[in-house]
Amino acid sequence: MILRGIKLTGLAVVVGGLSACMTPLPGGETGPFAPGNTLTFFYQGVLTDPPEQAQIVECGNEFVSRSCVRQSNGVTLPLEGTETGAVMYGNETLQIVLQPDAGGVPSGVGQLNNLEEGTSNGMRWVSLPS
Numbered sequence: 001m002i003l004r005g006i007k008l009t010g011l012a013v014v015v016g017g018l019s020a021c022m023t024p025l026p027g028g029e030t031g032p033f034a035p036g037n038t039l040t041f042f043y044q045g046v047l048t049d050p051p052e053q054a055q056i057v058e059c060g061n062e063f064v065s066r067s068c069v070r071q072s073n074g075v076t077l078p079l080e081g082t083e084t085g086a087v088m089y090g091n092e093t094l095q096i097v098l099q100p101d102a103g104g105v106p107s108g109v110g111q112l113n114n115l116e117e118g119t120s121n122g123m124r125w126v127s128l129p130s
Contacts, residue, residue: 023081023083024081025081026086026087031104033087035058035067037055038129039054041054041110042125044122052072053072054069057069059078066078069089082097086099087100090113094114094115096113109124110125
C-alpha cells in the first residue's frame with residue numbers, strides 16, 4: 001500500500017514537472033524562439049557597444065523537445081514560457097525576460113535582471129533565422 005502511494009506520488013511529480021515546463025513559447029515552432037534563430041540584444045545603457053547575440057538551439061530529450069538559448073560564452077539555458085506571453089531564461093544570478101511586440105513580429109522589449117544586486121537593464125531584442 002505504501003509503495004503504491006510512493007509510485008503515484010512520483011508519477012504526479014513527473015507529470016506536474018512536465019506540465020510546468022510545457023508552457024508554449026510565443027510564435028510556436030516557427031516563431032522568434034524556434035531553434036535555428038539568432039537573438040540580438042540592444043541594451044539600453046550601452047547603445048554605442050556592438051549588440052550581443054545568442055543562438056536558439058534545440059534541447060531536451062526524446063520525450064520533451066525544448067528550445068534553449070546558447071549564449072556567446074557557451075552557456076546553454078532552457079527557455080521558459082510565462083503565463084503573460086513572455087519568455088525567460090537564466091540562473092541563480094542573472095535572469096533575462098523577453099516580451100514579444102504585438103502583431104507577431106520577431107522582436108520585443110526585454111530586461112536583464114541581476115538577482116544578487118537587485119539591478120536591471122532594459123533592452124530591445126530581435127530574433128532572425130541564422
